[in-house]
Amino acid sequence: MSQHTASASSAQALPVIAFIGGGNMASAIIGGLIRQGHPAGQIEVVEPWSQARAALHERYGIAAQPEAGSALQRAGIVVWAIKPQTFKDAAAQAKAHVRAALQLSVAAGIRSDSIARWLDCERVVRTMPNTPALVGKGISALYARAAVGAAERQSVEAIMACTGEFLWVEREPLLDAVTALSGSGPAYVFYFLEAMTRAGSAMGLSQPQAHQLAVATFAGAAELARRSDEPPALLRQRVTSKGGTTHAALQSMDGAGIGASFEAAIRAAEQRAHALGDEFGG
Numbered sequence: 001m002s003q004h005t006a007s008a009s010s011a012q013a014l015p016v017i018a019f020i021g022g023g024n025m026a027s028a029i030i031g032g033l034i035r036q037g038h039p040a041g042q043i044e045v046v047e048p049w050s051q052a053r054a055a056l057h058e059r060y061g062i063a064a065q066p067e068a069g070s071a072l073q074r075a076g077i078v079v080w081a082i083k084p085q086t087f088k089d090a091a092a093q094a095k096a097h098v099r100a101a102l103q104l105s106v107a108a109g110i111r112s113d114s115i116a117r118w119l120d121c122e123r124v125v126r127t128m129p130n131t132p133a134l135v136g137k138g139i140s141a142l143y144a145r146a147a148v149g150a151a152e153r154q155s156v157e158a159i160m161a162c163t164g165e166f167l168w169v170e171r172e173p174l175l176d177a178v179t180a181l182s183g184s185g186p187a188y189v190f191y192f193l194e195a196m197t198r199a200g201s202a203m204g205l206s207q208p209q210a211h212q213l214a215v216a217t218f219a220g221a222a223e224l225a226r227r228s229d230e231p232p233a234l235l236r237q238r239v240t241s242k243g244g245t246t247h248a249a250l251q252s253m254d255g256a257g258i259g260a261s262f263e264a265a266i267r268a269a270e271q272r273a274h275a276l277g278d279e280f281g282g
């Protein structure tokens with residue numbers, strides 16, 4: 001696994017990029033591209049939902065198309081930002097227009113074998129981003145099929161660097177683990193934020209106060225872990241005074257099996273990613 005941090009990317013040098021699907025993840029990537037100087041006129045989007053098309057127009061001045069057509073043929077890279085469940089149908093609709101492009105999929109679970117077969121194209125890269133991409137703080141893992149060349153890998157890196165950090169994985173099945181860990185991960189963080197905010201409110205803080213305290217604690221602890229050479233277990237011990245409050249909380253969590261349940265939950269997400277590939281990759 002090789003790791004990279006976001007840098008001022010060469011987004012301006014990228015070819016025309018077409019997005020199939022203009023929802024949450026497409027918008028996050030498009031926002032990053034535009035922030036890094038990729039012209040909106042160099043972006044095509046196919047999006048059947050009129051409200052999503054209107055949002056893209058309002059936010060980025062992009063006139064998305066309701067269905068795949070010849071405009072896609074000018075794209076050098078096609079980003080598949082649709083649900084795993086609709087990928088096969090969308091591929092059938094767009095295939096004639098996109099076969100010459102490099103294919104970049106963000107879909108959870110759908111394997112590159114399926115994509116290559118559906119599009120009759122071996123040049124496929126899969127990525128698994130996450131929603132902090134919306135604020136340039138995402139992290140994406142990337143996996144490329146053997147037919148993808150070095151320059152094409154760099155183009156994909158330039159796209160994903162617009163949304164935050166990225167790293168490559170050498171084995172495709174690891175993308176299911178990435179999906180479970182960092183793809184779905186922001187939802188786990190929000191889940192804990194909700195619980196912390198509820199607890200704060202129950203103890204008498206106002207909801208905005210509890211929210212501010214919880215969010216700043218997450219952001220601060222994450223930044224400390226990022227900058228520190230020490231492992232999280234040691235950082236945790238530093239907070240935990242003998243016989244003190246943190247000890248009481250951690251004992252309560254251990255007693256309830258929260259750590260083990262949380263690990264099991266992440267494994268459930270990994271299994272679901274694998275099952276999506278089986279279910280919708282045929």
Ligand SMILES: NC(=O)C1=CN([C@@H]2O[C@H](COP(=O)(O)OP(=O)(O)OC[C@H]3O[C@@H](n4cnc5c(N)ncnc54)[C@H](OP(=O)(O)O)[C@@H]3O)[C@@H](O)[C@H]2O)C=CC1
Nearest residue numbers: 021022023024025046049081082083084090106107108129
């Ligand atoms: N959201 C997340 O946190 C992450 C999502 N992903 C992956 O990204 C992909 C997209 O997810 P997300 O952006 O959240 O989903 P969204 O539902 O927000 O976006 C998908 C869009 O694609 C549209 N669509 C449906 N069929 C077609 C078609 N044939 N051609 C073009 N567009 C079509 C949908 O329209 P309509 O609603 O009308 O069907 C919808 O607006 C998924 O595969 C998911 O696994 C990956 C990482 C993180």
Ligand SMILES: O=C(O)[C@@H]1CCC=N1
Nearest residue numbers: 108179182183184185
């Ligand atoms: O929930 C999902 O299936 C997608 C993939 C990762 C985040 N959202």
